[in-house]
Amino acid sequence: MSAKLYLYPLWLRVWHAFNALFFLVLLITGISMQYSSPDLPIVPFELAVASHNIAGIGIVIAYVLFLLAMMFSPNKKHYKIQFKGLIGRLTKQIQYYVFGVFKKQEPPFPTTEAMKFNPLQQVTYVAVLFVLFPILAITGIALFFPELIVNNVFGVGGTLLTALLHASAGFVVSMFLFIHLYFATMGATFTSNFKSIVSGFHEAH
Amino acid sequence: MKKLKRSLFLSVFCLAILPYSLLAQQNEKCLSCHGEVFYQYENEWTGQMDKRPMNPFYHVDSTKMHLSVHKSFACIDCHSPEYETFPHSGELRMEEKYACIDCHGGDDDYAKYNFEGIEAEFQESVHYKANDEKFNCWMCHDPHGYQLALRENGPIKDVVSLSNDMCLSCHANKFQYGLLSDDDPKAIEDIHAWLPNQRNHFNKVRCIDCHTKVQDDILVSHKILPKAEALRSCVDCHSANSVLMESLYAHRVEESRAQSGFFNATILNEGYMIGANRNKTLNVVSIVLFGLMIFGLMIHFILRLILLKKK
Numbered sequence: 001m002s003a004k005l006y007l008y009p010l011w012l013r014v015w016h017a018f019n020a021l022f023f024l025v026l027l028i029t030g031i032s033m034q035y036s037s038p039d040l041p042i043v044p045f046e047l048a049v050a051s052h053n054i055a056g057i058g059i060v061i062a063y064v065l066f067l068l069a070m071m072f073s074p075n076k077k078h079y080k081i082q083f084k085g086l087i088g089r090l091t092k093q094i095q096y097y098v099f100g101v102f103k104k105q106e107p108p109f110p111t112t113e114a115m116k117f118n119p120l121q122q123v124t125y126v127a128v129l130f131v132l133f134p135i136l137a138i139t140g141i142a143l144f145f146p147e148l149i150v151n152n153v154f155g156v157g158g159t160l161l162t163a164l165l166h167a168s169a170g171f172v173v174s175m176f177l178f179i180h181l182y183f184a185t186m187g188a189t190f191t192s193n194f195k196s197i198v199s200g201f202h203e204a205h
Numbered sequence: 206m207k208k209l210k211r212s213l214f215l216s217v218f219c220l221a222i223l224p225y226s227l228l229a230q231q232n233e234k235c236l237s238c239h240g241e242v243f244y245q246y247e248n249e250w251t252g253q254m255d256k257r258p259m260n261p262f263y264h265v266d267s268t269k270m271h272l273s274v275h276k277s278f279a280c281i282d283c284h285s286p287e288y289e290t291f292p293h294s295g296e297l298r299m300e301e302k303y304a305c306i307d308c309h310g311g312d313d314d315y316a317k318y319n320f321e322g323i324e325a326e327f328q329e330s331v332h333y334k335a336n337d338e339k340f341n342c343w344m345c346h347d348p349h350g351y352q353l354a355l356r357e358n359g360p361i362k363d364v365v366s367l368s369n370d371m372c373l374s375c376h377a378n379k380f381q382y383g384l385l386s387d388d389d390p391k392a393i394e395d396i397h398a399w400l401p402n403q404r405n406h407f408n409k410v411r412c413i414d415c416h417t418k419v420q421d422d423i424l425v426s427h428k429i430l431p432k433a434e435a436l437r438s439c440v441d442c443h444s445a446n447s448v449l450m451e452s453l454y455a456h457r458v459e460e461s462r463a464q465s466g467f468f469n470a471t472i473l474n475e476g477y478m479i480g481a482n483r484n485k486t487l488n489v490v491s492i493v494l495f496g497l498m499i500f501g502l503m504i505h506f507i508l509r510l511i512l513l514k515k516k
Binding site (some may be wrong): 033034035036037038041045046049050097101102104146147157159160162163164167170172176178179182185186 | 400401405438439440441443444445446475476477479480482483484487491494495502505506508509510512513
């Protein structure tokens with residue numbers, strides 16, 4: 001039996017669950033609206049619009065609460081990137097995923113209480129949570145109030161640009177979701193990381 | 206020689222503007238009363254100058270008139286010359302008015318507008334069917350201020366506003382509506398309460414885009430449908446085959462196709478519609494990236510299964 005670390009406090013697990021739920025709704029309804037067709041609706045258009053709006057508001061509120069909780073929690077230390085030697089650490093982690101994992105090598109940056117993310121995870125989470133998510137939230141809110149958007153940007157409609165940025169950022173975050181889910185299978189066992197985000201205890205390799 | 210040239214130029218100039226100045230003079234007389242909010246006349250019975258408010262239904266906005274498609278007409282080209290005497294004879298109100306087809310029908314110069322088709326469609330419209338000949342062209346089109354909207358290259362929001370103002374001139378005005386109905390018009394916002402983002406739709410889409418049946422040979426459909434037959438399905442517009450491509454954006458689409466091929470997003474720059482503004486390049490890029498990612502993850506997963514089992 002490997003050692004267990006309590007890495008995911010209750011507030012974080014609750015946020016993660018709501019975030020996952022809202023994001024799934026946003027993803028499915030977003031695809032349905034983007035490819036809406038009178039003949040083959042994944043979700044009926046009116047329902048897709050209403051659900052996307054509600055889930056969008058929900059995920060933004062959850063995000064704001066997550067940021068507030070982070071401010072008063074030691075959890076924020078995990079998101080502080082040490083840029084010195086970052087490239088080397090990222091290379092090491094990528095080499096592990098591409099080769100080391102098949103040779104049953106030990107992870108180069110094992111999960112500890114001091115640092116629960118490996119360098120690749122850390123950079124990805126920071127990019128998703130603090131770059132892509134704000135882009136999605138700001139463009140999403142702007143599309144709620146299109147009258148606030150600049151009408152014309154160098155001859156292209158401002159609303160169209162906002163929508164393209166929203167859809168593109170949404171696409172990248174959706175790719176992250178799939179990669180996130182796959183890498184979650186690479187814990188101590190196939191399902192241990194999924195259990196961790198429910199129980200809060202991380203099972204080390 | 207210089208003097209001769211100047212005189213010649215002045216003569217040509219005067220001859221060129223003569224028809225317009227004569228027209229302006231002719232119309233000036235009518236507009237001195239009908240172009241004003243108040244009009245004045247000498248009362249022969251009392252010998253005093255009387256000032257009266259102009260009936261808003263008989264008021265003509267002279268600025269709009271000079272910008273309209275009918276700006277080169279004298280009032281008496283369409284109205285009886287007897288209107289030149291004041292007070293106007295009471296019998297003149299019985300005068301039969303011209304309809305669009307009376308001037309524009311069978312004229313090759315106007316063939317592209319297909320007035321005959323418009324007339325046929327109009328007679329199929331719910332307005333005509335409910336009111337017969339009491340409902341004429343002028344109920345919607347102001348002959349004194351009519352401007353081409355869709356065929357001009359102005360912004361779509363101006364086209365929408367001009368078009369919707371025609372409908373609202375009756376449907377949001379109980380005095381105009383009352384000419385044909387004993388009821389008050391129902392509040393537009395209330396009868397469209399089901400429509401999400403109502404204000405946005407009203408500002409960006411014409412009433413007729415949902416309330417008419419699109420016909421290929423007419424740019425602006427005139428067959429106004431009964432309310433039960435109006436479009437209510439969101440995806441009729443919010444899809445790659447948006448009906449707006451055949452109605453509101455039809456003219457621009459045709460021009461764009463003729464000039465530089467056809468791009469959804471370019472045409473719809475002015476109005477974003479979920480489901481209709483798909484950028485084909487981004488679609489392809491996203492599908493390729495997504496495919497590569499799934500392929501990569503699957504290879505990784507299979508290798509994990511095979512190699513780790515061996516050890």
